[in-house]
Amino acid sequence: MIVEEITMPAFEAGLKQTRSAILPVGSVEEHGAHLPLGTDTIHVYELAKKTASLRPVFVLPPLWYGLCRSTSQHAGTVGVTGLNLRAFVLDIISSLYGQGIRNLVLISGHAGGTHMAFLVDAGEEAISRFLDMKIAVLSVLDLLKDVPSGLLETPGDSHAGEVETALMLHLRPDHVQGTSPREFPSFPPFILSRNKRRFWPNGVWGDPAKATVQKGEALLEHEVKGLMNLLNTLEGFND
Template sequence: MRLEILTMSEFEKTKGRLIIIPFGSIEEHGPHLPLGTDAIIAYELVLAAAQKTDILAAPPIYYGVCRSTKEHPGTITISGRVLRNLTRDIIKGFVRQGCTRFILFSGHAGSIHMASLKEVGEELLEENVVEKIVILSILDLIDEKLGLETKNDSHAGELETSLMQYLHLNWVKGEAIEDYPHFPSFLLVKNKRKYWPSGIWGNPKVANPTKGKKFFAQLVQKLMVIIEKLKE
């Protein structure tokens, strides 16, 4: 069920359901994909899973913590502190409504972003606010069986471009190249765009809508396994 279109009376009947919250980012995704790609894909996957089982799909959190893309045009990052506080407040809001089991599913897999979600998840568990909480990103669902041609595909490459071509073909524009970031080892740099001008990590050239459809179905299936496990 899609939470945002439920009425008060409908919501009341769902008491105690498992809640799945999609997370994303407003972030450059190369010259060809929308800034909201991560949340758009995560929400589509969550909605598809929610159609197959009795969970509540919450509306997505569109903003996330972006580090390596924050100087690129269009990236609007928030701090880990804000993401932790926002997540904490939203989860406590659900707990007040009788929901205690959660899946936080992120289409954005930045290290500080994911660490922030995990930190607040650990705190909520320790404080006995939540009964169960699962935290994962779309990258956690990728394995060899998915059939990606690109070995090191992570941002605006084969997977995300194929998925977006399948879900919203008219939102995919222009030419994109195969590229990868070239940041110096360990050294933090200010001018991040200099080391990663394209903002692409992977190969969007081998993407197509047919692959997108196949990837989408498999990712929903993998998400379903996690949901069913948590419902036990």
């Protein structure tokens, strides 16, 4: 059930089938010279919709903005700060609870560590407020940790590289503009830099040239399976 497309009676009827929902979180963020700025949101929203075509679950409209730290100075990145992200997500969770949702998967297409930490913090606050609500927080990269060996060729690939390029070749081939050179950032350990582009000029973390449409299809299928399993586990979870 795609929430933005259904009516009030359909939502009410849907609650009789399931109390589970997916809130996709994305970003407006540079993805090299070849992928669109909305890559994270497009990816996670398509993943959620595909999952909802296979089992009863509500899919909320995605959040288009996230916290982008290391790409904040690259052209096109439009981010929000952590406390606002946390507060906004917490408001949505509170409203969903009022609507009868009891199992929520907060899944992000953007996997930045600071961004994820604020989502986890919003989830922790929500489970302390709503004692019969169950929440899972993860990024799409978490679903790819156990991809079958041989599918991916670039160790450590994470941003606008093999994985995301393959997925976009599958999901939005018209929006992929060729490719970008292989790149890995060279940030110094622990030290925060004011000049992030100096250590990561082209905004690619991995190797886009290794992407194929077939890999994209297989990756999405793997992610859908993982998300289905997580929903089942969450629904049966008791602590």
